[in-house]
Amino acid sequence: MSVEPDKWGVIYNPKAGTRKVQKRWKEIKAYMDSKGVSYDYVQSEGFGSVERLAGILANNGYRTIVVVGGDGALNDAINGIMLSNAEDKENIAIGIIPNGIGNDFAKYWEMSSEYKEAVDCIINNRRRKIDVGTCYYYDGQKHMTRYFLNAINIGLGARIVKITDQCKRFWGVKFLSYFMAFISLIFERKLYRMHLKINGEHIRGRIMTVCIGSAWGYGQAPSAVPYNGWLDVSVIYRPELLQLFSGIWMLMEGRILNHKVVKPYRTQKIKVLRAQNASVDLDGRILDRHFPLDIGVLHEAITLIIPN
Known part of the structure; x- marks a missing residue:
């Protein structure tokens, strides 16, 4: 054609x-x-x-x-x-x-x-070449590839996406959807047993949420740049209740990486070997859990039309 x-x-x-x-x-x-x-x-x-x-x-x-x-x-x-x-x-x-x-x-x-x-x-x-994130896994029958532009969330971050999606379908109102998701964040500070490999370092433990951002990932990867060929990773451990409120404020201010329970990384590849019972989402799309996940980035793989 x-x-x-x-x-x-x-x-x-x-x-x-x-x-x-x-x-x-x-x-x-x-x-x-x-x-x-x-x-x-x-x-x-x-x-x-x-x-x-x-x-x-x-x-x-x-x-x-x-x-x-x-x-x-x-x-x-x-x-x-x-x-x-x-x-x-x-x-x-x-x-x-x-x-x-x-x-x-x-x-x-x-x-x-x-x-x-x-x-x-x-x-x-006005055009700009941008990066495309990649996620490779085996679904039990064949090798799969999924792509993302913004971020992958594993754990509570993906749970919030699911709750927000369910709320917006029920309420149909943006504010109420995010409010209900916020309430769930206060009462559900669940930890997930995870095993990650980043830059050769093995990270094992009980982790609340992980954000792997090509862009800023809803504020969890505020330093990420979607055209430098790198991924920013925020590993967030469980905060105390007061730390949770300070963390939300720092998230809104773009300073989440300074929080005590957040450990940041910058990498081109990350392997998620285990994330027991944790939800996974790519740009708001829930992914069926299939571990391990091999996550990477393709530098300047697509073109975006951007404002002046």
Whole structure:
């Protein structure tokens, strides 16, 4: 299939919990039309469809793929592109129009949550090569590869993602979702028996949560840079109750690495040999637990359209 070089392939992932699905898309579509954008549009239909659609667009020659969605939809899209048969994946440019409860990766790049400004940013077409995180494991039948742009969370961080997702589906309100997740954080300071290997060092013990960030990982990897070819790792042990509140404040201030119960690392490879009963998520997408996990990074493996 031959596609015009400048034509966008747009994937619209409806925002969870809203009844104004079509109204939102009509507004975005009308604005793109008013700007004379050339595009083809597809709408996701349930879990996994964004990944499939992104792969189809990449295989059919689209070199600007626009995701209208949050971190989870963006993760699906990067997996669809990276697992596609396209030969020049690094030249496929991803545009983001934030449309979800979690937009941490877009916030890292200071992308506007207003769709008009987001569309204008993509039209302006300022491009930056960025890193793509990798996660390899064996699911019992075959070797699997999953990709991420923001972070992998293991333990309580992934539990919070699960709780937030469940709450937003029930409440449909961002504030209440995060509030319920916060309450669970206070009362659930569970520890997980983990065994990690980072830079040749074996780390064993009872750990509350681990964040492996290419970008800032919801504030848990505040020094991470998604284009330097490195991953930042925060290993967080169990805090006392007062330390928990100070930790939340430091997290919000971008100073979590200074907390007493946090041990930071910078690496290009990390092996998770064991994380007993711990949940795992990649950019907000829960991964079935299959250990060991071999986690790495591909330097400048994809292109992102960023603001001026």
